[in-house]
Amino acid sequence: MNILSKADIKFVSRRKLFYTITGIVILISLISLLFQGFNFSIDFAGGTLIQLAFKESNVTVAEIRNVLGEMNLASSTIQSLSNNEFVIRTVQVELPERQKILETIEERIGVFEVLRVETVGPVIGQSLKQLASLAVIFAFVGMIAYITIRFQFKYAIASIIALAVAVLIVLGTLSILQKEISIPIIAAILTIVGYSINNTIVIFDRLRENLKTKIRSPLGEVIDLSINQSLSRTIYTSLTTLLPVLALYFFGGTLSDFAFVLLVGITVGTYSSICIAGPILLEFDKKGTISAKKIPASTQKAVEQEIKVVKKVKKSKKKK
Amino acid sequence: MKQLQMFRMVFVILVIGLALYFVFPLDKNINLGLDLQGGSHIVLECVDSPNAPVDSDAVNRVIEIITNRINPEGVKEPVIQRQGERRILVQLPGMDDPQEAEGLIGKTALLEFKDQNGETLLTGAYLKTAKTSFDRFGRPNVILEFDEEGAKLFEQATTKNVGKILAITLDGQEISTPVVQEPIPSGEASIVGQFSVEDAQRLALLLRSGALPVEVKILENRSIGPTLGRDSINRSLKAGIVGLFLILIFMVVIYKWFGLVADLALLICMLLMMGGLAILNATLTLPGIAGIVLTIGMAVDANILIFERIKEELQMDKTFRASIEAGFSKAFVAIFDANVTTLIAAIALLYFGSGPIRGFAVTLSIGIVVSMFTALVVTKLVLELLGQRLTEKALV
Numbered sequence: 001m002n003i004l005s006k007a008d009i010k011f012v013s014r015r016k017l018f019y020t021i022t023g024i025v026i027l028i029s030l031i032s033l034l035f036q037g038f039n040f041s042i043d044f045a046g047g048t049l050i051q052l053a054f055k056e057s058n059v060t061v062a063e064i065r066n067v068l069g070e071m072n073l074a075s076s077t078i079q080s081l082s083n084n085e086f087v088i089r090t091v092q093v094e095l096p097e098r099q100k101i102l103e104t105i106e107e108r109i110g111v112f113e114v115l116r117v118e119t120v121g122p123v124i125g126q127s128l129k130q131l132a133s134l135a136v137i138f139a140f141v142g143m144i145a146y147i148t149i150r151f152q153f154k155y156a157i158a159s160i161i162a163l164a165v166a167v168l169i170v171l172g173t174l175s176i177l178q179k180e181i182s183i184p185i186i187a188a189i190l191t192i193v194g195y196s197i198n199n200t201i202v203i204f205d206r207l208r209e210n211l212k213t214k215i216r217s218p219l220g221e222v223i224d225l226s227i228n229q230s231l232s233r234t235i236y237t238s239l240t241t242l243l244p245v246l247a248l249y250f251f252g253g254t255l256s257d258f259a260f261v262l263l264v265g266i267t268v269g270t271y272s273s274i275c276i277a278g279p280i281l282l283e284f285d286k287k288g289t290i291s292a293k294k295i296p297a298s299t300q301k302a303v304e305q306e307i308k309v310v311k312k313v314k315k316s317k318k319k320k
Numbered sequence: 321m322k323q324l325q326m327f328r329m330v331f332v333i334l335v336i337g338l339a340l341y342f343v344f345p346l347d348k349n350i351n352l353g354l355d356l357q358g359g360s361h362i363v364l365e366c367v368d369s370p371n372a373p374v375d376s377d378a379v380n381r382v383i384e385i386i387t388n389r390i391n392p393e394g395v396k397e398p399v400i401q402r403q404g405e406r407r408i409l410v411q412l413p414g415m416d417d418p419q420e421a422e423g424l425i426g427k428t429a430l431l432e433f434k435d436q437n438g439e440t441l442l443t444g445a446y447l448k449t450a451k452t453s454f455d456r457f458g459r460p461n462v463i464l465e466f467d468e469e470g471a472k473l474f475e476q477a478t479t480k481n482v483g484k485i486l487a488i489t490l491d492g493q494e495i496s497t498p499v500v501q502e503p504i505p506s507g508e509a510s511i512v513g514q515f516s517v518e519d520a521q522r523l524a525l526l527l528r529s530g531a532l533p534v535e536v537k538i539l540e541n542r543s544i545g546p547t548l549g550r551d552s553i554n555r556s557l558k559a560g561i562v563g564l565f566l567i568l569i570f571m572v573v574i575y576k577w578f579g580l581v582a583d584l585a586l587l588i589c590m591l592l593m594m595g596g597l598a599i600l601n602a603t604l605t606l607p608g609i610a611g612i613v614l615t616i617g618m619a620v621d622a623n624i625l626i627f628e629r630i631k632e633e634l635q636m637d638k639t640f641r642a643s644i645e646a647g648f649s650k651a652f653v654a655i656f657d658a659n660v661t662t663l664i665a666a667i668a669l670l671y672f673g674s675g676p677i678r679g680f681a682v683t684l685s686i687g688i689v690v691s692m693f694t695a696l697v698v699t700k701l702v703l704e705l706l707g708q709r710l711t712e713k714a715l716v
Contacts, residue, residue, distance in 0.1 A: 051548065094538075095422050102419070115548040117418040121539040124363065135672035142664040150657055184607050187669060187680045191614065194665030194684075198618075198658040202625065205654035233621075233628045240570060240624070241617035244563025248613050251559040253552060255610055262614070 007228045012220040015279035022165055022276060029172020036175050041182035042089060042118060044125040048098065050088045051116035054109070057084040063109050064088065071101055085115070092119055132186045139193050151204055154284045159200045162277035166196045166269040173264050179257060188261035195241070196269030199234050200277040206230050207278070219285050223278040231274070238270040328701050335693075336588060339595025349598040353605030353679055356553055358546030359413035360421030363539045366406045374406055378534045381445075383408055407539070418543035431527065433477060434487045441477035441486070446470025450527035452520040455512060460520040462496075462511040464527065471507025479503040488527070496523055556609040564590070564616050571620055575627050577714035581702045582623035582695070589619045589687075589694040596686040605679030615687030622659075622695030625651040631716060640712050648700055655692065663688050 011018075042049050061078045064086060068076050076090040093101065098117070106112065140160060147156035170192060174181060207226040214222050245266065249259035343349055354361050366374045366382055383400055390398050390412065399411035412421050431444025448465045455461050466474050477486060481500045488496040488511075498511045515523070567586065571579035593612060597604060630647030638646065666688060669681035703710065 053547070095419075099419065113545065113547060114418050115545045117422075117541065117543045119538065119541045121537075123365075124540045131672045135668045138672065139665045139668035142668065143661050146657075146661055146664060183677055184610070184680075187607055187610075187673065187677045190665055190669050191680075191684065194662040195618070197661045197665070198621075201658040201661050202654045205657055209650070209653075229632070230628075233624050236574060236624045236628075237618070237621040240567050240620050241614070243566040243570065244559065244613045244617045247559040247563040247566070248556065248610065251555045251562070252610075253555045255552075255556060255559075255606065258607070258610055 007231045008224075009228060009231070010224055011227050011275060012224050012279050012282055015275075015282070018275040018279065022272070026165065026168050026172070029168055029175070032172055032175040036178065038171075038175055038181045039178045040125075041180040041185075042120045042125075043183045044129055044181060046092055046120050046122035046125045048090045048093045048120075049116065049118040050090075050098070050102070050114065051081075052086050052088070052105070052112040053115055054084040054086075054112040056110050059084060059086070059109055061086070064105065067105050067108055068101070071097075071104065073101070092121065128183065135186075135190060136193070139190065143197055147201070147204075151208060154281060155204050158277050158281040158284065159197055159204065161280050162200050162272040163193060163196050163269075165272040165276055166192060166265060169268045170261060170265045174261065179260070182257075184255070184258045185261055188258050188265065191262060192265030192269055195266060196273060199237070199270055199273035202233065203227055203230050203273060203278060204281075207281075220282055223282060227274055227278050234270060234274060238266055241266055325701070325704060328697065329705075332698055332701055335592065339592050339598075342598040343591065343594045346594070350594065351601065351603040352549075352553075353603045353608065354411060354413055354542070354549075355544050355606045356549045356604065356609075357413055358415065358544050358549040359411065360415050360418065360541065360543040362410040362412075362421060362541045362543075363403070364408045364410065365537050365539050366408070366534045367537050368534070374534050376405075379406060379408065382534065382536060386410060408536075414546065415543065416546065418545050421543055422538060422541050432489050433474075434489055435477070435481055436484055436487075442466075442470060442473040444527070446473060447527060450524045452517065452524045453510070455510070459512065460515060460517045461513070462520050462524045462527065464509045464511065466507040466509075468507070471505070474507060474509065475503060475505045478509075495527075552606050553609075556606065556613065560609070560613050560616065563613055567616060567620060571623070575623075575715060577710065578623075578627050578630075578703070581699055581706075582620055582627070584702060585623060585694040585698045586616070586619050588698055589691050590616070592690040592694065593683065593686050596690060597683065600682070600686075602682045602686075603679055604683070607677060608679035608683045611680045611683030611687060615684065615691060618662075619687065619691035619695065622651070622655045622692060623699055625655055626695070626699070627715065634712060634716065640710075644703060648696070652696065655696070659688050659692055 061080050064078050065074070065076075068074060068078070068088070068090070073090045073093075076088055079087040079089075081087060098119075102114065140163075143163075144153075144156040144160060147159055167189060170189060173179075174185070179185070203226055206229050207223060210222050210226050210229075211219075214225070217225075242263065245259050245262045248255055249263060250256075252259050364382075364386075366379050368374050379402060383402060386408070387398075387400050390400070390410075397413055399409065401409045403409050410421075415421050431447065432440045433442050434440055446466050446469055448467050448470070450462055450464050453461055453463045478500050482502060484500060485497050486500050487494050488498070496511055496513070498513065511523070564586075568583045571582050571586075573579070575582065590612075593615065596602075602608075626647050629651045630643050633643035633646045633650075634640070663685060666681050666685040669677060670685060673681050
């Protein structure tokens with residue numbers, strides 16, 4: 001199983017192509033974000049959600065809609081999860097009214113079990129939006145700081161750009177498909193933030209190491225080499241991460257949407273780590289300021305040791 | 321065996337033993353969130369009304385009253401907590417009916433004790449508790465208990481009204497019309513009447529639910545029935561097992577015997593994660609399970625990095641043992657930096673997330689730390705222990 005180990009793909013010279021493709025996808029995402037926006041769940045928009053499982057399985061969305069319509073809740077959305085399970089989302093309704101709705105549904109349609117009831121006031125949603133934005137800002141600032149310390153500021157900016165590409169495309173996908181933005185979805189997006197940067201860091205780590213030994217090679221070549229050297233790892237890791245997420249997508253019930261975001265995010269994140277992060281770094285190096293000066297002592301030592309070992313091995317082989 | 325290796329082996333065995341000790345039995349040591357076991361998560365806010373402005377005392381009183389309302393209902397381990405200045409968090413695990421919880425705490429009715437002229441003598445604000453009991457003839461009755469001030473007022477009220485009706489009203493509606501038989505100075509009274517056990521319980525509940533000192537609004541209510549919780553556990557468990565199984569196979573296909581060692585490390589990683597949850601006394605939520613499932617996928621990443629590196633070193637014509645050493649030491653920096661940056665995102669979630677999201681961030685953070693340990697320490701130790709038995713063919 002060594003299909004990928006000798007990969008030699010010229011990512012850097014094809015960067016214009018990657019930028020164009022990425023740019024078009026981002027443009028589509030932005031247009032959707034601008035004109036369609038998000039479909040916020042009651043977590044953010046406020047409202048009431050009721051999940052019911054009817055004892056009989058011949059209930060239709062239309063029947064429920066009729067009952068709700070009579071109670072001035074015609075604007076509610078009704079989603080059928082299976083032939084007897086439904087999720088009803090309405091504006092916020094207080095307990096007495098809610099009980100009336102449920103009683104009417106029971107009278108007119110049939111007996112059911114209430115699986116879930118959620119009501120969220122608008123205040124909670126507002127503070128959640130603030131917290132979610134703060135979490136993203138905190139994560140970004142923390143990552144930029146850490147990457148700057150361990151690498152260089154340019155690496156930090158390139159990683160964040162690759163990351164922003166992934167997040168923007170995920171947000172665009174959510175907007176285009178009008179998937180509900182709920183709290184778990186925000187968690188999924190933040191996971192992508194963490195995951196996508198992980199891939200980029202592994203590539204940059206390799207670059208940092210290669211720059212130490214290949215001082216005379218042009219940066220573009222070293223970047224390509226680093227991406228190719230970590231390519232099999234990047235793809236294997238993405239696969240192993242996708243496997244359980246796919247399982248979650250198919251079995252997950254309420255977690256299916258969460259898994260969907262991760263599926264898109266992991267795929268796009270892997271792409272942007274490979275095709276955007278490295279090439280972008282080259283754009284920042286017009287003056288040739290990117291170097292290996294910030295290699296941690298431990299790696300440097302390890303690399304030097306290895307060079308010695310290789311020499312020894314080669315010598316001993318020659319003797320034979 | 322080298323001393324250092326011996327030390328590492330003892331350490332790994334200790335950690336695994338500790339995790340086993342804390343994790344089992346699973347159902348006792350892993351706290352399930354409300355979204356998994358079913359229950360209600362309710363956030364209340366005390367709001368000002370013209371007669372009753374909110375002050376710190378009022379909020380504490382509301383907490384006390386809600387506690388009184390809930391406790392006799394037999395809810396196990398309810399959480400009633402003040403959040404900030406005016407908010408109160410109520411968590412009631414294991415409620416059967418998602419609608420019930422709000423009914424239980426949501427009443428903001430005014431409870432009053434009135435004489436025959438309709439004059440209010442005291443309000444429910446002085447009532448400490450009301451519960452059902454049985455008198456010596458085995459008839460159900462309702463026991464009222466007032467606080468100190470209430471006891472004095474109640475003594476006055478009963479002294480003035482012996483032989484007369486002292487009506488109990490809730491929001492102006494009479495819910496009980498007991499006749500005062502004698503003055504009651506103790507602050508404890510019982511209402512005896514012709515009612516069934518159920519009636520008595522309902523009356524006690526209504527009395528307990530009476531008079532909150534300020535108006536209370538429900539900001540958020542997330543109630544999940546036990547059926548849905550169980551369903552969520554089953555589904556995510558299935559997803560986790562299928563995902564785990566696929567990865568175990570994947571690793572063996574790609575890395576042969578080394579893959580098998582990584583698989584062992586992955587299984588130990590799962591165990592340690594559960595151990596971490598148990599030791600931290602963290603709550604496992606549905607997004608938390610998602611975090612575990614995701615960790616299953618990400619945990620092998622460190623091993624993939626190391627094994628790929630070993631393969632590369634082998635291609636440079638190094639000896640097998642030197643390649644393993646180099647693979648571990650060179651991959652370490654990448655593993656460390658990559659995991660720290662991911663951890664930064666997880667901590668952002670931990671810090672700013674609420675409820676279930678925090679659960680996700682907790683499992684994800686534990687997963688990152690634990691998977692680094694298993695991939696670096698456990699894998700290396702097992703490879704070293706296998707020692708000479710391993711050859712290049714075990715990997716490539």
